[in-house]
Amino acid sequence: MADSKMAKAKLGEFLAAVSADYEVYGPKADNGVVTFGRIASADELALTYSNSTVSAKELFLPKTETVYEFDGENFVDDPLPEQKRVVLGLRPCDCRALTLLDGTFDCERVQDPFYVTRRANTVLVALACDRPLSSCFCTATGGDPYGEEGVDVLLSDEGESFLAKAVTDRGKDFLEQYGKFFSGKAAGKWAERAKAASGKMTCDLSLAEVSQRLDGLFEDDMWERVSQKCIGCGTCSYLCPTCYCFDLIDDKTATGVKKIRRWDCCMFQSFALHASGHDPRPITAARFRQKIMHKFNYHPQRCGLNSCVGCGRCVRACPVNLDIRQLLGDILAAAPSAASE
Amino acid sequence: MPQETNNDWTPKIVAFLCNWCSYAGADLAGVSRMQYAPNVRIIRVPCSGRVSPMHILSALHRGADGVLVSGCHPGDCHYISGNLVARRKFSMLKTFLEHVGVEPERVQFSWVSASEGARFASLMEKVVQDIIRIGPARMPAGVVD
Amino acid sequence: MSVQDDIRQTAGQLLADGKVDLVIGFAEGTLAMKAAPCFITAADDVEQLVWNSFCLNNLAVYLSRCFTPDPQLREPPPPPKVAVIVKGCDGRSVVGLIKEQQAPRENLTIIAVPCDGMLDADVARRVLGAEEIVAADEVDGAVKITDETGKETTVDRKELLAEACRFCTHRAAAVYDQTIGELPADADPLAPDDQFEAYCQKPTADKWRQFCSEISKCVLCKACRSACPNCYCRTCFADQTRPNWMGSGAKLGDVIFYHLGRLFHQAGRCVDCGACVRACPVGVDLRTFTYKLVEDAEQLFDFTPGLDLEQAPPLTVFAPGDSENFITDPE
Numbered sequence: 117m118a119d120s121k122m123a124k125a126k127l128g129e130f131l132a133a134v135s136a137d138y139e140v141y142g143p144k145a146d147n148g149v150v151t152f153g154r155i156a157s158a159d160e161l162a163l164t165y166s167n168s169t170v171s172a173k174e175l176f177l178p179k180t181e182t183v184y185e186f187d188g189e190n191f192v193d194d195p196l197p198e199q200k201r202v203v204l205g206l207r208p209c210d211c212r213a214l215t216l217l218d219g220t221f222d223c224e225r226v227q228d229p230f231y232v233t234r235r236a237n238t239v240l241v242a243l244a245c246d247r248p249l250s251s252c253f254c255t256a257t258g259g260d261p262y263g264e265e266g267v268d269v270l271l272s273d274e275g276e277s278f279l280a281k282a283v284t285d286r287g288k289d290f291l292e293q294y295g296k297f298f299s300g301k302a303a304g305k306w307a308e309r310a311k312a313a314s315g316k317m318t319c320d321l322s323l324a325e326v327s328q329r330l331d332g333l334f335e336d337d338m339w340e341r342v343s344q345k346c347i348g349c350g351t352c353s354y355l356c357p358t359c360y361c362f363d364l365i366d367d368k369t370a371t372g373v374k375k376i377r378r379w380d381c382c383m384f385q386s387f388a389l390h391a392s393g394h395d396p397r398p399i400t401a402a403r404f405r406q407k408i409m410h411k412f413n414y415h416p417q418r419c420g421l422n423s424c425v426g427c428g429r430c431v432r433a434c435p436v437n438l439d440i441r442q443l444l445g446d447i448l449a450a451a452p453s454a455a456s457e
Numbered sequence: 458m459p460q461e462t463n464n465d466w467t468p469k470i471v472a473f474l475c476n477w478c479s480y481a482g483a484d485l486a487g488v489s490r491m492q493y494a495p496n497v498r499i500i501r502v503p504c505s506g507r508v509s510p511m512h513i514l515s516a517l518h519r520g521a522d523g524v525l526v527s528g529c530h531p532g533d534c535h536y537i538s539g540n541l542v543a544r545r546k547f548s549m550l551k552t553f554l555e556h557v558g559v560e561p562e563r564v565q566f567s568w569v570s571a572s573e574g575a576r577f578a579s580l581m582e583k584v585v586q587d588i589i590r591i592g593p594a595r596m597p598a599g600v601v602d
Numbered sequence: 603m604s605v606q607d608d609i610r611q612t613a614g615q616l617l618a619d620g621k622v623d624l625v626i627g628f629a630e631g632t633l634a635m636k637a638a639p640c641f642i643t644a645a646d647d648v649e650q651l652v653w654n655s656f657c658l659n660n661l662a663v664y665l666s667r668c669f670t671p672d673p674q675l676r677e678p679p680p681p682p683k684v685a686v687i688v689k690g691c692d693g694r695s696v697v698g699l700i701k702e703q704q705a706p707r708e709n710l711t712i713i714a715v716p717c718d719g720m721l722d723a724d725v726a727r728r729v730l731g732a733e734e735i736v737a738a739d740e741v742d743g744a745v746k747i748t749d750e751t752g753k754e755t756t757v758d759r760k761e762l763l764a765e766a767c768r769f770c771t772h773r774a775a776a777v778y779d780q781t782i783g784e785l786p787a788d789a790d791p792l793a794p795d796d797q798f799e800a801y802c803q804k805p806t807a808d809k810w811r812q813f814c815s816e817i818s819k820c821v822l823c824k825a826c827r828s829a830c831p832n833c834y835c836r837t838c839f840a841d842q843t844r845p846n847w848m849g850s851g852a853k854l855g856d857v858i859f860y861h862l863g864r865l866f867h868q869a870g871r872c873v874d875c876g877a878c879v880r881a882c883p884v885g886v887d888l889r890t891f892t893y894k895l896v897e898d899a900e901q902l903f904d905f906t907p908g909l910d911l912e913q914a915p916p917l918t919v920f921a922p923g924d925s926e927n928f929i930t931d932p933e
Contacts, residue, residue, distance in 0.1 A: 148728055149819075149885040166733045166750070169884060170821065179821060180852035249734045249750060251633060345639040347663055349828030351883045354821050365850045376850040381823070386841045398674045400667075432734075435829050435881040436659060437631040437638035510866050511839065515847060518859040531926075541920035549869045549898050549917070551928045556802070556894040557862065558810025567930040580932040595810055597855040 119306070120291060120298035123277045128158040130297040134202055137293075138239070141175055142204040143168045155204065163205050163273070166249045167427055171357035172206040176214060176234045177221075180378040183230075183364070188371035196229055201238045202290075209254045209427040211242050211266035213357030219419040220360055239290050242267040243278075246313050253319035253441055254426035261317070262310035272309055281306065321445055323424070327416040329447050330409060342443055343404035345436045350381035352430035352440075353407070358423045361387070382406050408443070468522040468588040470497045472581075473508045475540070478529035478570045485574030486581075493578040494585035497525070504528065506539030510550045513564055517596045523563055523588040527580070530568040540568070562587040563594065605715055606653040608782045609687060612713060617645040622685040622711050626664055628657040634735045634748075635723035639664065651687075655740055658720040658764055660877040661686055662695035666704040666834035683709050689717035691766065691875035693775020694908020695831040698871055700777075701915060704834050714778035716785050719759075719767030719792070721745065722880065726762050730755055760792060765889060766876025769795050776909040801890050813891070817858050819884045822851045826888060827864055829881035832871050839863055865891050870899040870916040873908045 122130065134140055135156070142155040145162035151170045155161055182194045214235070221231035245252075245261035254260060264270060268287035272279040280298055282288035291298060353359040363380035366373045380387055383404065388397045397403045415423035424440075431439050474480040480501050486493065502508055505528025516524045526547065528540040547566045555561050565584055569577045603611070613625040629640035629650045637656040641664075642648055665686065671678035684705075688696060696712055699705045723735050732749035739746045746756045760768075769792075774785035801812065824840065827833040839847045840860050847863065849856040865888070872892050879888050899905045902925060903916040 146819075147885055148724070151819075151884065180850055182852070247733070247750060250736055251734070344641045345664075347667075347828045347881075349825035349881060350823045351825045351881065354823035354825075355883055367850045367852060374850075374852075376852050378850055378852065379822070384824075384841075385837075395674070399672050431633070433883045435825065435877075437633065437636045439632040439638075442632055510869075511847065511863055514859060514862050514866070518849075518855055525930075531922075538920060541922075541924070542918070544924055544926070545903065545917055545920055546869075548902055548925050548928050549895070550866060552898050552902075553866060553869065553894055554862075555806065556809065557813040557891060558806050558808070560806055565930040566928060567932070576932060580930065583930065583932045595807075596858065597853060 120280050120295075120300055121274075121277050122280060122298050126297050127161075127278075130294060131155065131158050131161075131204075133294060133297070138200045138202040140202050140204060141172075143206070152203070152206070161205060163243060166245070166247050167207055167209070167252070167429070169429070169433075170355055171213065171427065171429065172203060172210040173213065173217070173357045173360075175201070175203060175238070176217065176231055177360060177362070177379070180376050181230060183375045183377050185369065185374045186372040187369070194230075196233045198233060198237065201234075202241060203238060204241045205243045205271075206240065207245050207427070208242050208261065208263035208265070208267060208270070209245075209252075209259055209425040210357050211240050212254075212259050212263055213266075213425045213427070214240070215266040216358050216415075216419070216421060216423055216425070217360055219421075239268050239286055240266065241269040241271060241287075241290070244270055244272040244309070244313065246273060246309070248313065248316050249428060249432070250318050251428035251431040251441075252317065252426060253321060253428060253431075255314055255317045256319050256321040256323050256441075257422055257424050257426040258324070259425050260310065261313035262306070272306070279306070279309075319426070319441055321441060321448065323412070323422055323444060323448075326412045326422065326444055326447060329450070330413040333447070334405070334409065339405040340399075340401040342446075343401045343438075346383070346400050346404050346438055347436055348383045348385065348400050348403065349435060350383045351433045351435065352438075353381035353383060354379060355429040355433050357425060357427055357429075358411070382410065408440075412444070466593055468496050468585060468593070469520065470523040470525060470584060470588060471516040471521045472497045472499045472525040472527065473502050473505070473512065474499055474569075475505045475507075475528040475535075476501055476503050477535040478533065478568075479505075479527035479577065481571035482527075482569040482573045482577040485571065486578045487574075489574050491574055491578040493581040496585050496588075497581055504534065504536050504539035505543040506534075506536065508543065510546060513550065517559070517563070517594060520594070522594045523565070523584060525565050525567065525580075525584050527567045527569045527577075530570055533570060559596070560591050562591050604653075605783045606651070609653050609713070609715065610648040610651050612780060612782060613642060613651055613685065613687075614645045614648040616685050616711060617642065617648070621683065623682040624668070625651070625685045625687070626661050626668075627651045627687040628653065628659070628661075631656065633723070635721060635726060635738045653687075653715065655718070655721045655745075655759065656723075656738075657689070658722060658880065660692050660695055660829075660831055660875045661688065662692050662699060662831035663829060663877065665696065665699050665710075665831070669705055669709070670834075670836075681706060681709050683711070685711035685713055687713050687715055688775045688778070689715065689720070690770060690772045690774050691873050693778060694772060694873040695875060696775070697777050697908040697911055698873065698915075699831060699834070700911060707911070711780065712775060712778040714775040714781045714785055716783045717767075717773050718786070719763045719770060719773070721759060721762040722764035722767075724880070724885075725764060726757070729757065729761055763792070764876055765879060766874055768792050769874070769893075772906075772909070777911055795893070798890055798893055802894075814854065814858065816887050816890075817861050818854055819886050820857050820861065820882075821884055822857060822860065823883065824860075825881040825883060826878035826886075829877040830868070831875075831877070832868055833864070861888075861891075865895070868892055869895045870903070870905060871907055872896050 140155045150165045150168040185192045221228040264283045411423040534540040616622045625642040628637040631638045734750040737748040905916040
């Protein structure tokens with residue numbers, strides 16, 4: 117599809133035009149912490165970061181959302197989030213993460229109306245990653261700093277301007293709709309730029325085989341050892357673009373009750389606790405095993421792919437430096453025969 | 458909870474009163490037909506020492522505009538020293554709440570004995586007037602709409 | 603002998619003599635300016651232990667976990683004998699945990715090590731305006747830092763101190779069984795706490811606004827709770843369903859309630875180690891609020907937590923002359 121180019125000077129005008137038709141979301145920086153939020157003007161947009169602190173998952177699976185309400189007499193469904201949205205400047209890893217979330221919330225078996233509506237109404241304008249961090253490992257998981265999975269429009273920062281490339285039909289329509297901000301033909305050096313970016317990746321793991329290696333490890337005594345320093349804080353899951361576990365909880369209202377869906381995390385003590393008081397995962401080791409097995413064994417068995425895009429957020433934010441790359445590396449390095457026994 | 462004061466607003470105040478002194482004081486004010494503002498919901502507790510800071514925070518969280526805790530005068534506690542331990546907790550809670558920006562009038566502590574019906578009535582008047590002066594709670598209500 | 607060698611030797615000796623089953627210390631981290639908590643159970647593994655300027659974590663957080671057996675075991679094993687390497691703040695937390703009966707004194711070997719304040723990668727990022735610190739090398743109080751662009755900058759270590767370390771006045775543990783190196787004496791903080799003082803001067807309405815704006819960043823992962831050695835409750839009030847204290851968290855009021863509840867539970871207990879602040883993934887400034895509790899415990903009750911095993915926690919006792927100036931007198 118056709119490449120085009122937009123001068124950075126036009127960003128403000130472009131945003132104003134897009135804001136007339138869409139709700140615009142993008143990365144905002146506050147004291148070194150980058151999160152996604154509504155963008156009103158170009159000054160608010162923080163596009164020079166390597167990766168946002170919090171993933172863009174929140175725009176599709178909010179931290180808390182009302183599923184339905186019982187007002188004392190009737191059940192009232194919460195209105196679907198129909199507004200049209202553009203998310204600007206998220207990274208290809210976050211876009212790829214959304215395709216993995218589709219496997220859970222928009223698949224043959226389940227179509228979550230809120231998630232599906234948000235996905236259908238949102239154009240993803242991703243910004244390719246030219247400065248991957250040393251803790252990034254997207255290439256190990258099959259992703260790429262210039263990856264196009266889940267992306268509608270891919271931008272690349274050329275200094276004075278953004279190269280733009282429509283990846284999907286929705287992206288093409290979007291670029292055409294705002295064609296006046298983009299100069300039609302631009303010979304962008306996509307291939308070279310992509311190669312240069314992936315050349316900067318420092319992690320040489322390949323996680324394709326992790327799933328098989330984990331097959332025989334459920335009862336292994338390594339889990340206690342590797343999770344010993346874990347304090348069960350759940351920061352990893354809350355920042356992870358592919359963690360999607362949620363809890364359904366009731367909030368009282370004046371006359372009835374609201375059913376709220378909120379983020380949950382398998383590292384929490386209360387996560388698997390039964391009403392009877394029994395807890396099938398009573399210790400950190402069991403909870404940590406669940407997290408790793410879910411991402412790298414159960415998920416690939418169900419959907420064919422690891423539930424990890426290598427964004428590195430868990431590596432950077434873990435307060436006790438429990439580095440998932442090191443753990444996976446150790447699992448891969450262990451003799452295959454020992455692992456599959 | 459509305460942020461702006463509107464004309465219909467009357468303060469909702471939760472009062473934790475100890476069974477042995479302050480609750481009896483409220484009772485005395487009642488049987489003596491003393492007039493005081495009707496904005497108070499009284500919760501009877503065994504001792505002011507029973508009142509956890511969590512109860513006070515929870516009242517604010519659930520939409521109270523003000524909280525009053527009252528117990529026996531120091532030295533008169535039915536359980537010898539419950540109110541003295543409570544006094545330490547409350548003095549820290551009070552300065553802490555002020556530190557996060559809760560008005561000092563919003564949460565108040567007092568001592569009322571069983572014979573002080575008049576003191577209870579004037580205490581209620583003072584607390585209600587204080588809360589009316591500072592307006593509805595800034596704390597956005599949680600749990601219940 | 604360097605502190606690190608001494609730590610290794612001491613840990614190895616304790617393990618070899620069977621005096622302890624476990625040594626909790628620090629190992630090399632996987633990222634620049636990070637050390638990772640580590641657990642050594644065999645004398646042969648002591649080479650993993652390191653000591654440098656990045657040993658930030660408060661290791662006391664693991665103690666209550668060590669002494670809480672799997673609740674589903676019919677016959678829990680006897681409590682382990684644990685040696686823990688402590689800086690000033692860790693040591694004070696350990697004292698608090700002993701007093702609150704979360705760690706049996708007789709099972710603990712407290713190894714006090716000297717601390718000049720630890721360096722924080724996030725502070726370094728902010729100071730240098732860098733995305734990431736790729737390497738850091740400390741020589742005689744100057745730290746050579748390489749950022750993600752490959753640029754090298756040399757910075758005085760004082761600039762890179764973690765927030766809590768800048769204001770630390772108790773650099774060494776007060777209660778210990780063994781010492782390594784020479785423990786530093788109590789000292790004045792390196793810098794006045796301007797940010798806290800400025801906050802305290804604000805009018806109430808502005809304080810509330812700032813408190814709410816900090817709290818509204820919170821994603822409710824509750825990492826502050828998990829990282830805090832004092833937060834050892836089996837079931838936190840925030841997770842309780844009967845009563846349902848907190849609500850779902852869908853409203854800002856719920857989040858405010860969680861933080862007020864958790865913060866005030868630290869009254870008279872907080873040692874200002876900064877673990878909660880560093881654990882927060884979204885940078886909520888919790889210290890402005892926890893420090894008030896530290897200050898008040900000192901001013902109201904002349905109490906500094908974690909210095910003395912005999913002194914009762916301030917909120918469990920009373921004095922006849924305790925302040926009454928907050929009591930409403932209607933007359």
